[in-house]
Amino acid sequence: MRIIMVACGEYGARVVNTVASHGLAPDIVAVFDYDDYSGEFLDDPSSLLPPEIPDADLTVAAGLFGDLNLVAAEIAVESGSKAIIVESHAPGQLPEGLKSEISGMVESAVFPSPFCSLDTTGNPFIDSFASGFGKPEVEMDVKESVLAVRVKRSAPCGSTFYVAERIRGVPLHEVDVAAGEGFHNYPCLASMEADPALGDTHLHVAGYLTREAFKRAAGVPGVHARVNPQECLGEDCGFLCMDVCPLVRLSMNTIRRSVTAEVDPFSCGACERCARECPHGAIEMINPRP
Ligand code: SF4
Numbered sequence: 659m660r661i662i663m664v665a666c667g668e669y670g671a672r673v674v675n676t677v678a679s680h681g682l683a684p685d686i687v688a689v690f691d692y693d694d695y696s697g698e699f700l701d702d703p704s705s706l707l708p709p710e711i712p713d714a715d716l717t718v719a720a721g722l723f724g725d726l727n728l729v730a731a732e733i734a735v736e737s738g739s740k741a742i743i744v745e746s747h748a749p750g751q752l753p754e755g756l757k758s759e760i761s762g763m764v765e766s767a768v769f770p771s772p773f774c775s776l777d778t779t780g781n782p783f784i785d786s787f788a789s790g791f792g793k794p795e796v797e798m799d800v801k802e803s804v805l806a807v808r809v810k811r812s813a814p815c816g817s818t819f820y821v822a823e824r825i826r827g828v829p830l831h832e833v834d835v836a837a838g839e840g841f842h843n844y845p846c847l848a849s850m851e852a853d854p855a856l857g858d859t860h861l862h863v864a865g866y867l868t869r870e871a872f873k874r875a876a877g878v879p880g881v882h883a884r885v886n887p888q889e890c891l892g893e894d895c896g897f898l899c900m901d902v903c904p905l906v907r908l909s910m911n912t913i914r915r916s917v918t919a920e921v922d923p924f925s926c927g928a929c930e931r932c933a934r935e936c937p938h939g940a941i942e943m944i945n946p947r948p
């Protein structure tokens with residue numbers, strides 16, 4: 659696969675370094691760096707096109723704000739890319755109008771927000787990238803504690819590798835907390851501003867996704883929401899808890915709709931929004947630590 663990376667700022671640089679140093683260096687045919695450009699509005703995006711653009715299959719845009727994303731889309735078009743990934747990690751970084759415009763320019767376009775929510779889509783080029791970078795996934799050898807960790811898929815910024823280095827030797831019931839601490843020490847560069855689309859910040863959501871990977875591999879869920887089926891009214895309340903869960907808003911099955919609501923304890927980030935929203939007090943937060 660031939661990949662063009664279009665990057666800006668510290669976040670963009672991290673993504674390029676992670677992707678290149680963890681397997682995709684031979685696939686990267688060009689890196690276009692827009693560090694010198696700080697505006698969000700462009701009258702003519704093509705005025706910022708590089709003089710030479712190689713042929714490519716996939717264009718990846720990381721750390722670009724506003725109309726600069728259109729430059730990445732034009733690079734994708736010029737390169738013949740069949741797919742483009744345009745991440746955002748801050749509210750307003752990629753307005754809906756720009757997404758529509760980019761979708762109309764490139765055959766297949768995805769807009770993971772945050773980038774570490776990227777999963778496979780059915781497009782072979784996007785899926786080839788997403789097999790190594792996107793929503794974190796790890797494997798562990800465990801006994802009472804973590805013996806070894808293998809990163810199957812890292813957050814594109816590299817935070818999953820950083821956390822994996824620090825989780826060996828941690829008792830299984832402390833993996834959730836240790837993964838959260840490792841993630842914050844990296845530190846994640848996602849925004850701390852609440853995104854109305856998520857109902858939470860990109861930083862928090864990225865943390866939930868990282869912790870999920872380590873909790874799932876350890877087989878111990880950590881603090882999570884639990885629905886009392888005797889109290890839950892399900893359809894009769896319209897599943898209000900699902901409306902406020904930031905992970906359900908990311909199209910994850912963290913709260914499932916059954917006769918009653920059901921929470922997946924591993925992907926739950928313990929934000930407590932569902933517990934506060936439930937009008938019947940049917941959700942409590944559980945701490946399974948001994
Ligand atoms: S908001 Fe409460 S009552 Fe409604 S579906 Fe969720 S848990 Fe059940």
Ligand code: SF4
Nearest residue numbers: 903926927929930932
């Ligand atoms: S506490 Fe509730 S709203 Fe928050 S992540 Fe868990 S299930 Fe979703």
